[in-house]
Amino acid sequence: MSTRAAVAGARLVVVKVGSSSLTTAEGGLDPARLDALVDAVAARRAAGSQVVLVSSGAIAAGLAPLGLARRPRDLATQQAAASVGQIALGHAYVASFGRYSLRVGQVLLTADDIVRRSHYRNAQRTLTRLLALGAVPVVNENDTVATEEIRFGDNDRLAALVAHLIGADALVLLSDVDALYDGDPRLGAARRIAEVAGESDVEGVRAGAVGASGLGTGGMASKLAAARLAAAAGVPVLLAAASDAPQALGPADVGTAFAPTGRRLTSRRFWLAYAADATGTLTLDDGAVAAVVDRRRSLLAPGITTVKGDFQAGDVVELATLTGKVIARGITNFDAAELPALIGHPPQPLPADRRREVVHADDLVPLTRTT
Structure with missing residues (x-):
């Protein structure tokens, strides 16, 4: 049609x-x-x-x-x-x-x-x-x-x-x-x-x-x-x-x-992708970008390189590449103050309450593709 x-x-x-x-x-x-x-x-x-x-x-x-x-x-x-x-x-x-x-x-x-x-x-x-x-x-x-x-x-x-x-x-x-x-x-x-x-x-x-x-x-x-x-x-x-x-x-x-x-x-x-206000930005390494956008996986702490903004668990954040391009939006499970101590660490050695996804796949909307 x-x-x-x-x-x-x-x-x-x-x-x-x-x-x-x-x-x-x-x-x-x-x-x-x-x-x-x-x-x-x-x-x-x-x-x-x-x-x-x-x-x-x-x-x-x-x-x-x-x-x-x-x-x-x-x-x-x-x-x-x-x-x-x-x-x-x-x-x-x-x-x-x-x-x-x-x-x-x-x-x-x-x-x-x-x-x-x-x-x-x-x-x-x-x-x-x-x-x-x-x-x-x-x-x-x-x-x-x-x-x-x-x-x-x-x-x-x-x-x-x-x-x-x-x-x-x-x-x-x-x-x-x-x-x-x-x-x-x-x-x-x-x-x-x-x-x-x-x-x-x-x-x-x-x-x-x-x-x-x-x-x-x-x-x-x-x-x-x-x-x-x-x-x-x-x-x-x-x-x-x-x-x-x-x-x-x-x-x-x-x-x-x-x-x-x-x-x-x-x-x-749709609300998450286009209507909600984002209160922070998480910059991801190339591997995390591919996982989030192309494989529709949850975002884990090891894939995050930098954290910007003042946000709390439950807020909407933007996910960006190393060059600053926003490639997704999602609802974070952590406060901004908690993340610097977690990023770059594999999830297993962390305490049990810190091993959860930073942004779960169900709360994440890719805005573009890398391939």
Whole structure:
């Protein structure tokens, strides 16, 4: 099955829409644009699919009501704008989906809700239950309380995480750009990339970091990163213009299609690989790298050369090669302070309580292969 056919036939779809696709240049919500998006989502629902909508726009929607001429730079004003804008955005979605007798459930998340395993599972249960009850979950970053330290940075990454969180069959990223280009299409001479089968197809792509409107925070760089993340976890992705939403959520014959490049991971292993914060790094010798990545073995103390970070048993750590390349992530069984006395020693002469694996194979996710 082609990637586009997989997107078109997906039973559970995550759809992400950016601020610039929902608001006017002055910062207020654009009812016509929002209704057009809802029309496309409702049509996909009527065709038999479940849809989770990851929507930006809260801060942008709060600008005009607060008399702000542009997106604020300081965090406090961003939070204030979001608190006003979230109400406006939620009300607009309730009214628009109400035209189709569809219920809406708002889910506000911070990065902390994804990083913490217990919060991750709670978010998963909430979204799953909303879908089972026939509602359309509308997910957004909780900008009213998120600090710089716990922000996703953009809703593209949030959408990719949500896609795996709920076991989605496809991710559709909608923005003000109609496809992926190898340069800025506004400057001319940029080549449109219709299909991405692997990393070689995006080599040399120069993706901008800021959206064209200035209202959003993503830009093409974040969309490309989100598409890669989802594809690496086995989720097909379609990147298209919000104005092409009917086609993107219909035959999927627009935009750029990203084929899955990795295997589906369990929810727990995906969290470990992509969502959890790593609090330290263990550098491995070549033998340990081969054992962990290629033979999927547990990590033992003799294979560790250096320890960095301040972590405790049960924390997530990165595993790196001697050259610094991160090749895996795992949950450590030791505190950082315990490891220097253990590394380089064969496990047998150590006390019985110190012979256990530093990272057990069941708690370890390779991110690359050495062969």
